Amino acid sequence: MSSVDQLIARTLGIAEARVTDEVEYQSIKEWDSLGHVSLMVALEKAYGVPIDDELTLSLRTVSAIREFAAGTTPQQGPAAPDDRAAVHRGLEGVVFDRTGITHIDGVAGVLEYRGYSIHDLAAHASFEEVAHLMIDGELPDAASLERFSKELHAARALPGPVLDLARSLAHAHPVEALRTCVSALAAFGQRRVDGSDETYEQARETGITLLGQIPMIVAAHHAFRNGREPLMPAEDTSYAEAVLTALLGESPTPAAVQFINRGLIVHADHSSNASAFVARVATGCRAGMTASLTAAVAAFGGSVHGGAAERVMTLLDQVGSPERAEAYVAELQGRGEPVMGFGHRVYRTEDPRVRHLRATVVALSEECGDTSGLETLDAVAAAMSPYSRHGVAANVDLYAGLAYRLLGLPDDLAVPLFVIGRTAGWVAQVLEQQSNNVLIRPLLSYTGPHARPFTKGNR
Numbered sequence: 001m002s003s004v005d006q007l008i009a010r011t012l013g014i015a016e017a018r019v020t021d022e023v024e025y026q027s028i029k030e031w032d033s034l035g036h037v038s039l040m041v042a043l044e045k046a047y048g049v050p051i052d053d054e055l056t057l058s059l060r061t062v063s064a065i066r067e068f069a070a071g072t073t074p075q076q077g078p079a080a081p082d083d084r085a086a087v088h089r090g091l092e093g094v095v096f097d098r099t100g101i102t103h104i105d106g107v108a109g110v111l112e113y114r115g116y117s118i119h120d121l122a123a124h125a126s127f128e129e130v131a132h133l134m135i136d137g138e139l140p141d142a143a144s145l146e147r148f149s150k151e152l153h154a155a156r157a158l159p160g161p162v163l164d165l166a167r168s169l170a171h172a173h174p175v176e177a178l179r180t181c182v183s184a185l186a187a188f189g190q191r192r193v194d195g196s197d198e199t200y201e202q203a204r205e206t207g208i209t210l211l212g213q214i215p216m217i218v219a220a221h222h223a224f225r226n227g228r229e230p231l232m233p234a235e236d237t238s239y240a241e242a243v244l245t246a247l248l249g250e251s252p253t254p255a256a257v258q259f260i261n262r263g264l265i266v267h268a269d270h271s272s273n274a275s276a277f278v279a280r281v282a283t284g285c286r287a288g289m290t291a292s293l294t295a296a297v298a299a300f301g302g303s304v305h306g307g308a309a310e311r312v313m314t315l316l317d318q319v320g321s322p323e324r325a326e327a328y329v330a331e332l333q334g335r336g337e338p339v340m341g342f343g344h345r346v347y348r349t350e351d352p353r354v355r356h357l358r359a360t361v362v363a364l365s366e367e368c369g370d371t372s373g374l375e376t377l378d379a380v381a382a383a384m385s386p387y388s389r390h391g392v393a394a395n396v397d398l399y400a401g402l403a404y405r406l407l408g409l410p411d412d413l414a415v416p417l418f419v420i421g422r423t424a425g426w427v428a429q430v431l432e433q434q435s436n437n438v439l440i441r442p443l444l445s446y447t448g449p450h451a452r453p454f455t456k457g458n459r
Helices: 002-011 035-047 053-058 062-069 118-124 125-138 142-154 160-168 175-186 200-225 239-249 254-266 274-284 289-300 308-319 320-335 354-368 372-383 396-408 410-435
Strands: 102-105 109-111
Touching: 002 035, 002 062, 035 062, 062 109, 102 320, 109 118, 109 125, 109 274, 118 125, 118 254, 118 354, 125 142, 125 200, 125 239, 125 254, 125 410, 142 200, 160 175, 160 200, 175 200, 175 289, 175 410, 200 239, 200 410, 239 254, 239 410, 254 354, 254 396, 254 410, 274 289, 274 410, 289 410, 308 372, 308 396, 308 410, 320 372, 354 372, 372 396, 396 410
Parallel strands: none
Antiparallel strands: 102 109
16 A cells, blocks of 8 residues: 555645655644544545544644554644643743744844844835835845835825725724724725635735835824825835825925834834734634734734833823933832833843834934933833843833824824834735634633523523
8 A cells, every 4th residue: 555655645635745744733734624634534544443533633743643654652642622721821832833924032132034133124124125025035136126116106095985984084093093994995905805715916915005005094094183185105205204204294304214114124023913913813714914904903902012102102291201210110110000111021131122213212302302202211211120130121112102202293193103014014924824824723711610501581
């Protein structure tokens, strides 16, 4: 009879060369739930051995199946879930998939996009280059960058009904308006494709379109609530300059453009954060690119995710001056309350993105002739220094909101501006998920009552 590798390859419909020890259940799209059942049936027929539920759970890797075929009892796989199963609240420490997009070392304070240090990218790259790196996997050469930039320029125009919707939501918080308008874009695309029929190429095209349109939604809504019509940036402007021109309604200064460019880069992705995970869950359900990003925007607006950026400005107002920083920190610590802009779920040292945002805030403060906000935040950071040794250091939110104020933008735009940069990462994560898709379906440990009798009329 044929070898077990041939059996695996034939049953899953893959080349035999792909059957390696690294391949396991759900590590490739062909080995999904149905593929696993088909594989168990094929093994039963080939070896004449009944495969029960326990053995089915054990035979989840190529190496285990090879051991089984060789007559060796495979190492026991994960036990069937029961009420005694370990519970990982918030999925803390659970690795649910592999990625080639973003690497984080929270202990060492390392952040890399596809192998490139955030420090090199923030100092030397344009956002267009980083977005290309995120979505297409490599930094672009001159010709690729020109093509990619043209794709982004061509995607800026918003459908008339979406502009009307943004106008009707002028009273709403910018995040609420953005989420609603992103969702509406799905109804006005060039093609109507549900997630199950969306090819990789179509998903990428939609992702590029969203990357071009999302900043225009933010800018249009901001214009409407300020009683003016949206301004469409000139075609030859960079992505960062276009974003800021559309928001301000006028040409920005070079220092302002530099800040926005750096801000977009450092916000572009952060591995499996809550919004990226939500986008992957939606993609696992084959919801499509626009639906997945709508879900991501909804999650990102939460007060303990992207919404924290807006709350840092409350801190600045409450502290008021550098002299008040130590007392403010002591007061919050005495009440057991967190100091906004400090601490991170991943980093145990300074967030590596902070230095780049602070550097541009220094430049903006000097340009505006007002360093009071910077001095106050620096004083708070100094007051928090004893806690940094215990992993509560400055995070990416600390200086971003102040920069937006220095640009003349309201505090409630902090989250939408964060979203504009993060869109590149969401698109990349959706494409990566789609390339080897699987339904993400964790379990809950039931702790309620059992076998309760039903009596008609119970209240």
